[in-house]
Amino acid sequence: MTYVRGVTKRLGSTQALRGVDLELRPGVTGLLGPNGAGKTTLMRILATVLAADEGTVDLLGRDPRDPRERTEIRRQLGYMPQEPGFHARFTAFEFLDYVAILKEHTDRRARHDEVRRVLARVGLAEVGAKKTRALSGGMRRRLALAQALLGDPRLLILDEPTAGLDPEQRLRFRELVSELAEDRAILVSTHQTEDVAALCPRVVVLAEGRVLESGTPETLVSHAQGRVWAAAERDPGAVIAWRGADGRQRQVGTPPADAQLVEPTLEDGYLLLLEEHACAAA
Numbered sequence: 001m002t003y004v005r006g007v008t009k010r011l012g013s014t015q016a017l018r019g020v021d022l023e024l025r026p027g028v029t030g031l032l033g034p035n036g037a038g039k040t041t042l043m044r045i046l047a048t049v050l051a052a053d054e055g056t057v058d059l060l061g062r063d064p065r066d067p068r069e070r071t072e073i074r075r076q077l078g079y080m081p082q083e084p085g086f087h088a089r090f091t092a093f094e095f096l097d098y099v100a101i102l103k104e105h106t107d108r109r110a111r112h113d114e115v116r117r118v119l120a121r122v123g124l125a126e127v128g129a130k131k132t133r134a135l136s137g138g139m140r141r142r143l144a145l146a147q148a149l150l151g152d153p154r155l156l157i158l159d160e161p162t163a164g165l166d167p168e169q170r171l172r173f174r175e176l177v178s179e180l181a182e183d184r185a186i187l188v189s190t191h192q193t194e195d196v197a198a199l200c201p202r203v204v205v206l207a208e209g210r211v212l213e214s215g216t217p218e219t220l221v222s223h224a225q226g227r228v229w230a231a232a233e234r235d236p237g238a239v240i241a242w243r244g245a246d247g248r249q250r251q252v253g254t255p256p257a258d259a260q261l262v263e264p265t266l267e268d269g270y271l272l273l274l275e276e277h278a279c280a281a282a
């Protein structure tokens with residue numbers, strides 16, 4: 001079991017987290033939130049890179065404030081940061097071997113086997129000898145995931161893993177994450193609401209360092225039930241509207257009485273939840 005309760009974190013003059021509660025169970029949990037919401041800060045706390053200022057952090061039943069327990073957590077944890085910072089002169093294999101050494105894989109032969117396993121797991125078996133700087137953007141994302149998979153961790157923290165991927169690669173990533181989720185807890189932050197709708201049985205929405213909602217994708221969609229409609233022209237109650245492929249305005253907000261309602265998506269629910277939050281704050 002992994003959870004945080006009442007976690008706060010200040011970074012410079014910014015209060016990045018203001019009392020966050022989150023529970024991770026086996027399977028994928030999606031973490032949504034606008035830029036600056038605190039997603040990366042929260043993930044770095046879960047990855048033991050940062051310590052919380054206040055609150056409880058329990059990672060796989062252990063306390064990261066205790067140095068010995070922290071080491072034990074790190075053995076069972078994989079973290080894919082937004083920008084892993086590859087050493088340009090390393091080959092993909094050498095980079096993973098280096099990370100594996102840092103993760104205390106001391107036996108050379110077993111370590112090399114493990115590097116080959118994770119390379120194959122992310123579909124990079126053929127490019128182990130390539131320099132990291134020669135890899136495509138999509139391959140670099142996969143290499144970043146491969147390093148998180150070293151040691152077959154029970155907890156995976158993935159910070160925007162699909163950023164910059166083309167649609168096919170995104171679907172492949174989805175496939176891989178859903179396979180990995182069968183026997184571990186995974187937290188995935190993303191700006192792609194379709195990824196959350198397709199992949200995550202649980203979703204947490206963070207804004208301004210607070211959890212706005214924690215539930216299923218359906219709960220998020222339900223915010224937009226009865227609030228998405230189509231019409232020839234834009235209505236005054238629309239928070240957002242655009243002309244769709246059918247030539248009609250698809251609108252989200254407060255529909256007129258005779259509106260022709262359409263099925264909302266998770267994106268609509270997310271948008272309206274943020275909108276309600278912004279109105280309440282104002």
Ligand SMILES: Nc1ncnc2c1ncn2[C@@H]1O[C@H](COP(=O)(O)OP(=O)(O)OP(=O)(O)O)[C@@H](O)[C@H]1O
Nearest residue numbers: 011012013014016034035036037038039040041042
């Ligand atoms: N080292 C730092 N010093 C000061 N402020 C910081 C630092 N790192 C992050 N912040 C601020 O803390 C807040 C939360 O940042 P964080 O990176 O966690 O957000 P995020 O949800 O991951 O955003 P994004 O979606 O853009 O990656 C932001 O206002 C950010 O500017």
